[in-house]
Amino acid sequence: MYKRQTIFSAFKHAFNGLWYFFLHERNGKVQCLAAAMAIGGGWLLTISPAQWICILLCIGAVLSLEMMNSALEKLCDVVHGDYHPAIKIVKDIAAGAVLWVSVMSIAIGCFIYIPKIIVLCSGN
Ligand SMILES: Nc1ncnc2c1ncn2[C@@H]1O[C@H](COP(=O)(O)OP(=O)(O)OP(=O)(O)O)[C@@H](O)[C@H]1O
Numbered sequence: 137m138y139k140r141q142t143i144f145s146a147f148k149h150a151f152n153g154l155w156y157f158f159l160h161e162r163n164g165k166v167q168c169l170a171a172a173m174a175i176g177g178g179w180l181l182t183i184s185p186a187q188w189i190c191i192l193l194c195i196g197a198v199l200s201l202e203m204m205n206s207a208l209e210k211l212c213d214v215v216h217g218d219y220h221p222a223i224k225i226v227k228d229i230a231a232g233a234v235l236w237v238s239v240m241s242i243a244i245g246c247f248i249y250i251p252k253i254i255v256l257c258s259g260n
Pocket residue numbers: 163205209216217218219220221223224225227228231
């Protein structure tokens with residue numbers, strides 16, 4: 137039987153998951169780069185604390201949903217390696233969730249960064 141884990145091993149397993157995601161998943165690398173760009177942009181454009189909270193929440197939401205999507209894909213591949221219409225629906229909905237939160241995050245990013253860029257370009 138599986139032994140109940142300690143707090144320490146729970147963290148270790150969670151960090152293993154993070155490490156695997158950023159190292160082996162293509163989308164993990166792409167979204168990590170996007171997150172770094174958003175943080176760099178926020179720093180360069182000196183966004184307000186409230187705007188930082190919005191940006192960090194968006195980064196957190198996109199990355200964690202993408203992790204759940206990757207985990208679900210792996211599980212689906214183990215449960216049913218061949219084509220199955222139900223697997224298609226599960227994978228498509230999970231991918232749709234990532235797309236949805238990504239589009240919302242891009243919209244929030246535009247609301248925050250574009251006015252700052254306009255002010256910067258107009259020299260005020
Ligand atoms: N076993 C399956 N049965 C039915 N459709 C599948 C199956 N595996 C994948 N698909 C279809 O192919 C799409 C891509 O699935 P795949 O597992 O290759 O994800 P992926 O390309 O690695 O996605 P991501 O870019 O999010 O990592 C799914 O959204 C689904 O429509």
